[in-house]
Amino acid sequence: MNLRWITIVGLLLSSLAGCSSLSSVDNNVPKVMISEGGVITQKGAVYTVKASTKLVTPKLGQYIGFRYAIEIPDGASDELKAKTAFPITARMTHPKLINPATKQATTVSTWSDTMYKHDKNLALWQFSEPYELVSGSWVFELLYKDQVVAKREFTVANHEQLNQSLKNTFETAFMLNSTRSWLSQNGDALVCDKAKSKRCLQFSSTEECNQTLSRYNSMCQQIALKQMGRGDEIISAKEEMKEYVSYFFYCMHSARINEAKLDKKQVHTCLKG
Structure with a gap:
């Protein structure tokens, strides 16, 4: 049996056996499930997601982000079960962005948002200014009560800068x-x-x-x-x-x-x- 066969069969058997989460489930925090992510284009009230595994090439005016749903975990408190809206903090960790007007540099941007008890939530970051279109690693996270409940990583490519x-x-x-x-x-x-x-x-x-x-x-x-x-x-x-x-x-x-x-x-x- 060659090494290639041993390696792949080992991975295969591991995958077939399934795996459990490394982190414990908090019954007082809603479960977030990302359905698709990538470059998002807006036309009126309609947002269209061009799904991508990781690499994205957004243009000025487009977004990157993901569509997601939330569920209330089994054993949740009555207070959590009664909620339909959840205040969250959106956090984007990105390459250094330098605002040409203020000369301020940032590598992390945060803002307040709300997620709802349905499957049509959108987490969005818009490239509204040319200086924001910087190639590199972008990490989008949603936090509920200071706990990260959703995370998606993107590699942004601006071909003019590469x-x-x-x-x-x-x-x-x-x-x-x-x-x-x-x-x-x-x-x-x-x-x-x-x-x-x-x-x-x-x-x-x-x-x-x-x-x-x-x-x-x-x-x-x-x-x-x-x-x-x-x-x-x-x-x-x-x-x-x-x-x-x-x-x-x-x-x-x-x-x-x-x-x-x-x-x-x-x-x-x-x-x-």
């Missing part, structure tokens, strides 16, 4: 976002549309294959991400994407082998034949 080295880095991230988005819709089909793959993985039909492997799509994307860039050799964005896709398919095959208790050596020989 040197070539950073542009190469962002190019890789762009390609990764695009590839992951595409695999989310088509990953299992890429395996199941191939007669050899269905035969080697012992599926009786394309439908059975799709139904089975679709359960592992998201998990295998995460495992592929963890495996990327583990070597010391610097590779191009295109090569990184090939590596990512390779790990993704290896994970999908491993998931089927583990689930159906197939002979991994026979399956790999079959797939290579």
Whole structure:
């Protein structure tokens, strides 16, 4: 058994077993669930979210942020159950922003907001001034009673400010976002549309294959991400994407082998034949 197989199967079994939260649940704090985040465009009263895993390229006048819902946890106090609106503090940690009018520099911005007991809440930061469009890491947090209840990290890219080295880095991230988005819709089909793959993985039909492997799509994307860039050799964005896709398919095959208790050596020989 080679190292690649050991590593991926270890991650796979860990993911299949599930995991518990490292932090305890506070029954007196509402639960916040982020549904989507990225660049947000406003047209009248309608806000449209262009979902992104992390990298965003907002323009002046657009927002970054996320849509979220809140739930009252089991065992909550009667006071919390009775609430429909919750005062919060929004906090954005960002690269240094220097206001040209005041010459003041800031790296953290906070403001008061309110979240409501429904699933249409929006957390928004607007790029209203040119000096705010700074490339780098932006971390958006919501705090209720001084406790962080929601957090989303963004990598903002303003191409006019990027040197070539950073542009190469962002190019890789762009390609990764695009590839992951595409695999989310088509990953299992890429395996199941191939007669050899269905035969080697012992599926009786394309439908059975799709139904089975679709359960592992998201998990295998995460495992592929963890495996990327583990070597010391610097590779191009295109090569990184090939590596990512390779790990993704290896994970999908491993998931089927583990689930159906197939002979991994026979399956790999079959797939290579």
